[in-house]
Amino acid sequence: MIEVRVPATSANIGPGFDCLGLALNMYNSFKAEEIEHGLEISGCDEEFKNEDNLFYKSMVKTFEIIGYKAKGLKIEIGGDIPVSRGLGSSASCIVGGVIAANEISKAGLNTYDIVNICAKIEGHPDNTTPAVTGGMTASIMKSGDVVFDKINICEGLKFCAVIPDFKLSTERARQVLPKTISYNDGVYNLSRTALLISSLINGNFDLIKHGIDDRMHQIYRGSLIENYEDVIKKCYDFGAEGAFLSGAGPTIMAVLREENQNFSNCMKEFLKSINKKWDVKELKIDTKGAMVIRN
Known part of the structure; x- marks a missing residue:
C-alpha cells in the first residue's frame, strides 16, 4: 500500500x-x-x-x-x-x-x-x-x-486561516460572479497582482495591504458569508499585513508577520463576541x- x-x-x-x-x-x-x-x-x-x-x-x-x-x-x-x-x-x-x-x-x-x-x-x-x-x-x-x-516568498511571514463552520460550494461561489468586468476593474486587479507578488518576493510586507485588494470576485463572494466584512476589518485591526478570501471561501486568510503573537487569541475573542463558530488556525507555507x- x-x-x-x-x-x-x-x-x-x-x-x-x-x-x-x-x-x-x-x-x-x-x-x-x-x-x-x-x-x-x-x-x-x-x-x-x-x-x-x-x-x-x-x-x-x-x-x-x-x-x-x-x-x-x-x-x-x-x-x-x-x-x-x-x-x-x-x-x-x-x-x-x-x-x-x-x-x-x-x-x-x-x-x-x-x-x-x-x-x-x-x-x-x-x-x-x-x-x-x-x-x-x-x-x-x-x-x-x-x-x-x-514565487519565492521572502522569509518572515505566516498565515492564519479563519474557518467558519459552514460550507460554501465552489459552484455557488462561481454563480455570483459577473459575466464581464469593466476595463478599470481589470487594470485594478492586474496592477495589484503585480504589486502583491513584488512585495512578497522583496520582503516589502508593508505593501501587501495595497497589493491584496481585488475587484473581480471577493466583493461578490463576500455577500455569501455572514460577518465577512467584520472579520476582514478585524484582521487588519489585529495587525495583519493583508486579508483575503481563501479560494472560493468561506475561509478568510490573514497574512501575518512571524512576530505577531497576538492575532489568533484576539481573533478568537472577537469571534466569541459575535456568537459564531469559527476555527482559527495559524499556518506556515x-x-x-x-x-x-x-x-
Whole structure:
C-alpha cells in the first residue's frame, strides 16, 4: 500500500483570480493499493465511499491516460483539510489520486505531467499546482497545458486561516460572479497582482495591504458569508499585513508577520463576541508539496 500526503492550498490570494495559489502545512493523506477486484474505501463519510469519490475518479482518469488497468482498489482517506471551505480539499483528492495512480502503475510521470493531469481534472490550475509543487505558484493554461512558476516568498511571514463552520460550494461561489468586468476593474486587479507578488518576493510586507485588494470576485463572494466584512476589518485591526478570501471561501486568510503573537487569541475573542463558530488556525507555507510516504 502506498501513501500520499497532500497539503492544503489557498487560491487567488486577493487579486490573483484563478492563477495564484499557495500550499500550507495542513494535510490530507491517502493510502491506496491494488487488489484482486472491486472497490473498498474507508476513512471518509459514507456518501464518498463509492465510485463518485474524487480521489478514486482521479486515479481512474490517470490510469486511462497512461493506459493501465487496475484489477481493483483499496483506498483509505484521512486528514485535516475541511471540505468546501476554500482550502483545497478537492484539489488534495485530485493530486493524491493522480500521484497514487502513478505510483501503483509505475508510469514514471514527472512533475509537469502530474501538474497537467491534475489541472485537466480540476479544470483550472490555481489549487492543484501548488499542492503538487509546494510553495506559492503562478499558473496559467495555454493550449490546454499548464505553464507555471514558483514565487519565492521572502522569509518572515505566516498565515492564519479563519474557518467558519459552514460550507460554501465552489459552484455557488462561481454563480455570483459577473459575466464581464469593466476595463478599470481589470487594470485594478492586474496592477495589484503585480504589486502583491513584488512585495512578497522583496520582503516589502508593508505593501501587501495595497497589493491584496481585488475587484473581480471577493466583493461578490463576500455577500455569501455572514460577518465577512467584520472579520476582514478585524484582521487588519489585529495587525495583519493583508486579508483575503481563501479560494472560493468561506475561509478568510490573514497574512501575518512571524512576530505577531497576538492575532489568533484576539481573533478568537472577537469571534466569541459575535456568537459564531469559527476555527482559527495559524499556518506556515508548505515548501515541498505532495509527497509519497515510504515506510
